[in-house]
Amino acid sequence: MPAWIVVTAVTVGYLLVSLAVGLYSGRSASKGPEGYIAGDRTLGFLVLYFIMGASIFSAFAFLGGPGWAYSRGAAAFYILSYGTIGLIPWYAYGPRVAALGRRFGYVTQAELFAHRFKSHWLSAVLAVLSLIAFVPYLTLQMQGAGYVFNVVTEGRIPHWLGAAIAYGVVLIYVYASGVMGVGWTNTFQGVFMMALAWGLGLYLPYKLYGGVGAMFEQLAAAVPEMLAPPGLDAAGAAWSWGGYCSAIAISAIGFSIWPHYFMKIYTARSERVLKKTVIFYPTFQVFLIPIMFIGFAGILRYPGVTPSDAILPTILMSMDLPAFVVGLFCAGALAASMSTGDALLHAAGSIMVRDFCCVLYPRKLTDDEQTRLIRGFLLVISGVAYYFAVMSQLSIVQLLLLSYGFIAQIAPVLVATLYWARATPRGVLAGLGAGCATVILFEYVPALQWQQIHPGIFGVVANVVVLAAVSLATTPMDEDHVAQFVVQ
Amino acid sequence: MDRTPRFFSSKLTGAERRVYGAATAWFVLAAAAMLWPLVTPFARVRPLVLGMPFALFWLALILAVSFGVAVALYRWESRRGVLDDEQGRVPDDGRGSAGGEA
Numbered sequence: 001m002p003a004w005i006v007v008t009a010v011t012v013g014y015l016l017v018s019l020a021v022g023l024y025s026g027r028s029a030s031k032g033p034e035g036y037i038a039g040d041r042t043l044g045f046l047v048l049y050f051i052m053g054a055s056i057f058s059a060f061a062f063l064g065g066p067g068w069a070y071s072r073g074a075a076a077f078y079i080l081s082y083g084t085i086g087l088i089p090w091y092a093y094g095p096r097v098a099a100l101g102r103r104f105g106y107v108t109q110a111e112l113f114a115h116r117f118k119s120h121w122l123s124a125v126l127a128v129l130s131l132i133a134f135v136p137y138l139t140l141q142m143q144g145a146g147y148v149f150n151v152v153t154e155g156r157i158p159h160w161l162g163a164a165i166a167y168g169v170v171l172i173y174v175y176a177s178g179v180m181g182v183g184w185t186n187t188f189q190g191v192f193m194m195a196l197a198w199g200l201g202l203y204l205p206y207k208l209y210g211g212v213g214a215m216f217e218q219l220a221a222a223v224p225e226m227l228a229p230p231g232l233d234a235a236g237a238a239w240s241w242g243g244y245c246s247a248i249a250i251s252a253i254g255f256s257i258w259p260h261y262f263m264k265i266y267t268a269r270s271e272r273v274l275k276k277t278v279i280f281y282p283t284f285q286v287f288l289i290p291i292m293f294i295g296f297a298g299i300l301r302y303p304g305v306t307p308s309d310a311i312l313p314t315i316l317m318s319m320d321l322p323a324f325v326v327g328l329f330c331a332g333a334l335a336a337s338m339s340t341g342d343a344l345l346h347a348a349g350s351i352m353v354r355d356f357c358c359v360l361y362p363r364k365l366t367d368d369e370q371t372r373l374i375r376g377f378l379l380v381i382s383g384v385a386y387y388f389a390v391m392s393q394l395s396i397v398q399l400l401l402l403s404y405g406f407i408a409q410i411a412p413v414l415v416a417t418l419y420w421a422r423a424t425p426r427g428v429l430a431g432l433g434a435g436c437a438t439v440i441l442f443e444y445v446p447a448l449q450w451q452q453i454h455p456g457i458f459g460v461v462a463n464v465v466v467l468a469a470v471s472l473a474t475t476p477m478d479e480d481h482v483a484q485f486v487v488q
Numbered sequence: 489m490d491r492t493p494r495f496f497s498s499k500l501t502g503a504e505r506r507v508y509g510a511a512t513a514w515f516v517l518a519a520a521a522m523l524w525p526l527v528t529p530f531a532r533v534r535p536l537v538l539g540m541p542f543a544l545f546w547l548a549l550i551l552a553v554s555f556g557v558a559v560a561l562y563r564w565e566s567r568r569g570v571l572d573d574e575q576g577r578v579p580d581d582g583r584g585s586a587g588g589e590a
Contacts, residue, residue, distance in 0.1 A: 077547055081522040084551045088515050091558065092495035213539030220533050220541065227533040227541040241524040248523060270572045279558040282551050289540075289548065419496060487497050
C-alpha cells in the first residue's frame with residue numbers, strides 16, 4: 001500500500017474520532033446561550049485544563065515553535081517565558097469574575113465590563129476589537145491545517161481542500177455542541193499533541209545527534225549565538241533585549257485577557273476547578289521544551305529550509321519513518337490547529353451575538369434566537385477566515401501583529417473594573433481609544449520603534465495614563481453600584 | 489460575594505497578608521528574572537544542564553519553582569477551608585452570609 005494512503009487513513013481516522021467526540025459531548029448541555037457558551041457553568045478540572053492547554057497550543061506550536069527555534073534560536077525562549085507567568089493572574093481575579101458571572105449571568109468578557117461601567121458602547125467596541133484580533137488568528141490556523149495536509153500527502157490534497165476538510169469538521173461540532181464540543185475535543189486533541197511533542201522532541205535529537213546533550217554540545221560549538229537569549233531577529237541578526245523582553249511582557253499582559261480564554265472562567269464549576277487549572281497549566285507549558293528541541297535539531301542537519309515553519313515536516317519526510325508515524329504527526333498538527341480554531345470560532349460567534357447584536361438590537365432576543373444567531377455567525381466568520389486563508393492575496397500577518405497589541409489594551413479595563421472604584425466609563429473608553437491608536441501609530445512609524453520595543457507596550461502606557469486622567473476629570477460612578485465589583 | 493477576593497484585598501488578616509504578599513512577590517521576581525536586566529547573568533550557553541543550554545535550564549527552573557509556589561498556596565488555602573468544594577458549594581466559614589450566591 002502506498003505510504004500516502006496510510007497517512008491519509010490515519011488522519012481521516014483522527015478527524016472521525018474528533019467529530020464523534022464533539023457531537024457526543026453536546027447532548028447534555030441546555031439549549032440556551034448559558035449552555036451553549038458557558039456549558040451551564042459545570043466544567044470540571046480535566047476538561048478546563050485541556051481547553052486552556054490545547055487552545056493555547058495552536059498550529060503555531062507545531063510549525064511556528066520549531067520554526068522559531070530553527071531560524072532564530074533562543075529567541076523562541078520568549079514563548080516559554082510568558083507562559084510561565086501569563087495565566088497566574090487568573091488565580092487572583094478568576095474566582096471573583098466567576099462569582100460575578102454566576103450572580104449576574106455573564107457568559108462573555110465584555111458583559112462584565114459593560115455592566116460595571118453601564119456602557120453599551122464599551123461592549124460594542126470590545127466586540128469589534130475581539131473580532132479584529134480573532135479573524136487573522138483563525139485564518140492562520142486554517143492555513144496551517146491546509147499546509148500540513150498538503151505536505152504529508154505529497155501534494156495530492158491541495159491547501160484549499162485540506163483546510164476545508166479540517167474546518168468542516170470543526171464547524172460541525174462547534175455548531176452542534178458549543179463549548180462542550182470544544183472542551184471534549186480539546187481533551188482528546190490535547191492528549192494526542194502532548195504524546196506526539198514529547199515523542200518527537202526526544203526522538204529526533206536522539207536519531208540525528210545521539211541525544212539532546214550531544215545535540216546542544218555540537219550547537220554550542222557551531223552556533224553559540226543561537227543558544228542564549230535574546231537570540232536572532234527575523235532577518236538573522238542579533239535580536240535586541242528590548243525586542244525580546246517586550247515580546248514577553250506584551251504576551252504575558254495579554255495572555256489571560258484574550259476574550260476566548262477569559263470566557264472560560266465562566267465555564268468552571270467551582271473556584272477549586274479554576275485554581276487547579278491555573279496551577280497545573282505549567283505541566284502543559286513544559287511541552288514547549290521538546291517542541292523547541294525539534295527546531296534546534298534541524299539547524300545543523302537541515303540548513304537552508306524555507307520557510308522555516310516547514311522544518312518539522314521537512315525532517316519527518318526525509319527520515320524514512322513508517323507511514324503510520326507520519327500519519328500520527330499529521331493528525332497531531334491538525335489537532336493543534338483545530339483545538340485553537342474551534343475555541344476562537346466559538347468565542348467569535350458568541351461575542352458577536354452577546355456583546356454586539358444583543359446590545360444594539362432594540363428588542364431583547366430570546367435564548368432560542370441567540371443560539372440560532374450564534375450559529376449563523378459561526379458560518380459567516382468561518383467563511384470569512386476561509387476566504388482569507390485560501391483565496392485572498394492580502395497579507396494578514398500585519399493584522400496579526402497588531403492584534404496582540406490590541407488585546408493587551410483590555411488589561412487596564414480589567415484592572416479598573418475590579419480594583420479601581422474611581423474609574424469611569426469615559427475614562428475606560430478614552431483609555432482604550434488612546435491605547436489602540438498608539439499601537440497603530442508605533443506599528444506604522446518605524447522612527448518610533450526604539451530598541452525594537454513592541455508597539456503594544458507604548459499602547460498600554462498611553463492607555464493607563466489616559467484612563468486615569470479622564471476618570472479623575474469626570475464624575476465618579478454611583479458608589480453602591482461600583483462596590484458590587486471592586487475588591488474592597 | 490465578599491468571600492472570593494483574597495488577593496489585593498484590604499480586609500486580610502496578618503497571616504493572609506504575609507502569604508499572599510509572599511506569593512505575589514515570588515511571581516513578580518519570577519517575571520523579573522526572565523527579563524532584562526536580571527536575566528543577563530543567566531542568558532548563557534554553558535554550562536549545559538540536563539543537556540540543555542543554561543539559559544533554557546534557567547527558564548525551566550523558574551517554571552518548576554513557580555509551579556511549586558502555586559501548589560503550596562493552593563494547599564494553604566485549602567487547609568484553611570476558604571475554598572469551595574469541587575461542586576462549587578461554599579464552606580460555612582463564619583465570614584458572613586453573603587457567600588451563598590458564590
